[in-house]
Amino acid sequence: MSLPPPTQRLAGFQEEIQFEVLRRLHLTPDLSQRALAKELGISLGSINYCFRALVEKGWIKMQNFSQSRHKFRYAYLLTPAGISEKSKLTARFLNRKLEEYEVLREEIEKLKAEMSEAPRAMIEGTVLV
DSSP states (O other): OOOOHHHHHHHHHHHHHHHHHHHHHHHOOTTOOOHHHHHHHHHHHHHHHHHHHHHHTSEEEEOTTTTSSSTTTTTEOHHHHHHHHHHHHHHHHHHHHHHHHHHHHHHHHHHHHHHHHHHHHHHTOOOOO
């Protein structure tokens, strides 16, 4: 099993973050950037950068809570383009995870086969490497 080049892994990571952000905002539009960063285990700066990119792409829009005492409180709404892109990202994410699952399943089968060979090799006095 070979790893993709670093630039491809980075692009996949950024796409996965965008997918998770769109997915979570779709479910909870008033989720704060700080809470989202904590949930995803990434820095607040990374989330802020992602939000700016999503706003620039026209996939989300920010709406200020005018009745809030906290004037910096926003709701992040997915635009029609954002909903469409979320669907595309979901399909790509699912395909990528299914491919990863298949690779892991094959690796598990190989390890099980090796384990079943280990007792026989010990009886015969050989060591598997």
